[in-house]
Amino acid sequence: MKLYDYHGAPNPRRVRVFLAEKGIDVETVQINIFESENLSPEFQAINPRRVIPSLELDDGTVIDESVAICRYFEAVKPDPVLFGETAKEQGLIESWVRRIEQDGFAQAANVIRNENPVFENRAVAGWTDCPQIPELIERGRKGLSAFYAMLDKHLAKQPYIVADSFSVADITAMCAFDFGEFVGVAVPTELSDLASWRERMASRESSKA
């Protein structure tokens, strides 16, 4: 089994943190998306969709999408449970993961993919011939600011994103904040509940993955 990974990108990090929380070791291969290595014929032969992270199983099956890779490992090694135990927890965690992806991750991606010259004509992950749209930079920045404020308010009421236990929703949020800051939208220091939660997350061993 091999995980096609890249240490400079936010999505593969979600998988590495998840694996660290589960205590699972997987061989990784670095594919530098800033140098378009994911678009090379060699990588395209492994995954025609050309996205990172991608997990290659021993039978040659390739699973891409961070959350899909995490779900694979949740099924292989359920302990500790990171996608929820009860139906309600499972529904809420899935909901929050998607909300964080749309309101946080996708907005940071709107900024970097439409602003950075590296992504000229490849403004959507895995696509070629996709022009950048400068107006999306502003949409992304506004979205990130609203996202930060929303989660600060949410975390004033509870220690983790969903109820009182750590889950894949916290991993997703942690990576979304780092991604937002990476694209130049700082988290305002007055968002103190968010700041405390981020410190708690950073103190987990898995955050170094």
Add this chain to the structure above:
Amino acid sequence: MKLYDYHGAPNPRRVRVFLAEKGIDVETVQINIFESENLSPEFQAINPRRVIPSLELDDGTVIDESVAICRYFEAVKPDPVLFGETAKEQGLIESWVRRIEQDGFAQAANVIRNENPVFENRAVAGWTDCPQIPELIERGRKGLSAFYAMLDKHLAKQPYIVADSFSVADITAMCAFDFGEFVGVAVPTELSDLASWRERMASRESSKA
């Protein structure tokens, strides 16, 4: 329990088809997003995120996001399994659902949300004060055409989106194609494997939901 639903929108349909496949009956309330009913103070009091579909549980908990609602019901009533049995199936189904959402659903949304005057200044679901970006209409149209061709090629090799059984990935794709056609990007008739799959999907009782 109540499902806030809208018969004119593609995402709530995913949940209705899923419930029909499971044989689950839930009380529904129609919220017309074309008339901005989801932005009303009444609905905002139920779900501040203002998105449809939303599921309200008997304890008042609200779960939004189509797939999150489906996951809740998969846990409540596992039979028939629609999110996969083995780890590999679960990973592949999650991966395909997300791919169909990004390459199909999101592209159709790019078209309608940035083109239709109904969504003026609300180009992202649940957001207010979000201007339309006309260039996204073209990105959406191009994306949908590529999506149709990609799934035709994929369905030439197998009867369902993932391996040989019906899953939530088929439901997602069925709704994505209908959404793509709704926004004016017709599925080319020469994509014959896709056409056969669509006929098989349409012949299921659940497709009427």
